[in-house]
Amino acid sequence: KGNHWGYGKEDGPSIWHKNFPTADGDRQSPIDIIPKEAPCDPNLGQIVLNYDQCTSLNITNNGHSVVVEFDDTDDRSVIQGGPLDNPYRLKQFHFHWGGKGCHGSEHTVEGMSYASELHLVHWNAVKYKSFGQAAEAPDGLAVLGIFLDTGDDHRWLHMVTDALYMVKFKASVTDFKGFNPKCLLPSSLHYWTYLGSLTTPPLHESVIWIVLKEPIIVSEKQLGKFRMLLFSGEEEDQRLRMENNFRPPQPLKGRKVRSSN
Ligand SMILES: CN(C)c1nnc([C@H](N)S(N)(=O)=O)s1
Numbered sequence: 417k418g419n420h421w422g423y424g425k426e427d428g429p430s431i432w433h434k435n436f437p438t439a440d441g442d443r444q445s446p447i448d449i450i451p452k453e454a455p456c457d458p459n460l461g462q463i464v465l466n467y468d469q470c471t472s473l474n475i476t477n478n479g480h481s482v483v484v485e486f487d488d489t490d491d492r493s494v495i496q497g498g499p500l501d502n503p504y505r506l507k508q509f510h511f512h513w514g515g516k517g518c519h520g521s522e523h524t525v526e527g528m529s530y531a532s533e534l535h536l537v538h539w540n541a542v543k544y545k546s547f548g549q550a551a552e553a554p555d556g557l558a559v560l561g562i563f564l565d566t567g568d569d570h571r572w573l574h575m576v577t578d579a580l581y582m583v584k585f586k587a588s589v590t591d592f593k594g595f596n597p598k599c600l601l602p603s604s605l606h607y608w609t610y611l612g613s614l615t616t617p618p619l620h621e622s623v624i625w626i627v628l629k630e631p632i633i634v635s636e637k638q639l640g641k642f643r644m645l646l647f648s649g650e651e652e653d654q655r656l657r658m659e660n661n662f663r664p665p666q667p668l669k670g671r672k673v674r675s676s677n
């Protein structure tokens with residue numbers, strides 16, 4: 417069907433342009449970040465995350481990733497500062513990861529990919545009335561990208577991985593209250609920023625990307641739990657393991673990447 421897409425040979429990133437022509441646009445994401453070509457911009461302030469009043473609602477398997485959704489009916493949890501002219505409301509976060517032993521981040525740094533990448537998706541509720549409207553505006557969304565590298569167990573990620581068995585199948589959802597994603601941040605908020613897009617269809621070119629330089633560390637065991645998720649629904653006969661749900665880097669097309677100090 418027209419809006420079907422996935423990460424397989426027949427429906428993956430190299431095919432998306434057929435149903436989603438924006439895939440060939442001038443500000444597509446992710447990209448390969450080259451630090452020495454991303455000069456420090458002294459006008460870039462620090463980013464400020466006000467997540468203390470955030471309200472997580474549920475965790476769901478949407479057939480492409482595992483998503484934790486938030487109550488975004490008011491400005492209780494926002495990101496502001498840095499390249500942003502307004503506060504942007506937290507709507508959801510999700511992950512992208514690889515297969516066993518393979519890397520699965522979307523952004524790369526000088527050609528190097530990390531094991532996984534966490535995206536915290538925010539929208540500009542000052543200028544736009546809804547997420548949907550913001551998602552189609554050039555300054556509508558702000559996505560905070562955090563790399564996951566492997567090493568020791570992450571002390572808080574278990575709160576997410578312990579819930580994954582409840583959302584094994586596509587379209588499954590379960591309550592997920594009281595989770596504050598502040599616990600998934602690295603110690604430094606230094607970042608790269610550039611103008612890009614959603615990395616999954618419809619690939620709208622509406623994202624101000626803020627990619628943190630410092631990865632968080634999670635264990636192989638914790639990452640392995642993401643791979644028990646399935647792309648397929650409970651009623652489907654094939655058991656397609658959810659892994660390698662990342663889009664490869666896209667052409668920069670003259671864009672400038674800036675660095676906070
Ligand atoms: C509708 N929302 C919240 C999103 N649509 N596409 C999203 C992509 N997974 S990403 N990676 O955030 O661009 S997130």
Ligand SMILES: [Zn+2]
Pocket residue numbers: 510511512535615
């Ligand atoms: Zn994403």
